[in-house]
Amino acid sequence: MSSVLTEPRMTAILCLGRAQVQMPSNSDFKSLSVRQLRARRRRLAMSLADPQVNLEGSLVSQMRRCGKEGCRCSQGELHGPYVYLSIRRDTDRRLVYIPADLAQAVQRHLALTDQIESTLATISAINLELLARRQLD
Numbered sequence: 556m557s558s559v560l561t562e563p564r565m566t567a568i569l570c571l572g573r574a575q576v577q578m579p580s581n582s583d584f585k586s587l588s589v590r591q592l593r594a595r596r597r598r599l600a601m602s603l604a605d606p607q608v609n610l611e612g613s614l615v616s617q618m619r620r621c622g623k624e625g626c627r628c629s630q631g632e633l634h635g636p637y638v639y640l641s642i643r644r645d646t647d648r649r650l651v652y653i654p655a656d657l658a659q660a661v662q663r664h665l666a667l668t669d670q671i672e673s674t675l676a677t678i679s680a681i682n683l684e685l686l687a688r689r690q691l692d
């Protein structure tokens with residue numbers, strides 16, 4: 556058996572990156588009045604993107620080995636890069652191939668999804684602060 560066949564086909568995984576969102580805490584809102592908190596919460600809710608854009612995962616780029624004997628990739632000249640949507644569920648990770656002409660649309664959905672998650676987290680932090688003041692309505 557040649558060494559090529561025993562090598563994993565997925566060779567390099569390069570994460571194309573998702574902005575790391577700083578999770579807000581209710582202590583960020585201590586200085587605001589209840590009225591200001593509710594106004595902030597309303598503005599955040601109004602700014603939310605349409606939830607129909609929601610798409611979870613992150614884009615990864617991979618170089619691949621096709622496994623055909625004599626192919627240039629067997630000499631280390633890999634194919635790609637190919638773009639995949641990586642979807643994690645608990646310990647599983649699934650990769651969905653993303654054709655080049657769809658990569659930008661997928662990227663836009665992912666960015667809006669990050670924005671929705673971060674806005675909802677901020678609204679939750681505001682509600683936690685309202686709760687601490689017994690003002691959760």
Ligand SMILES: [Zn+2]
Binds near residue numbers: 620621623626628629
């Ligand atoms: Zn090949």
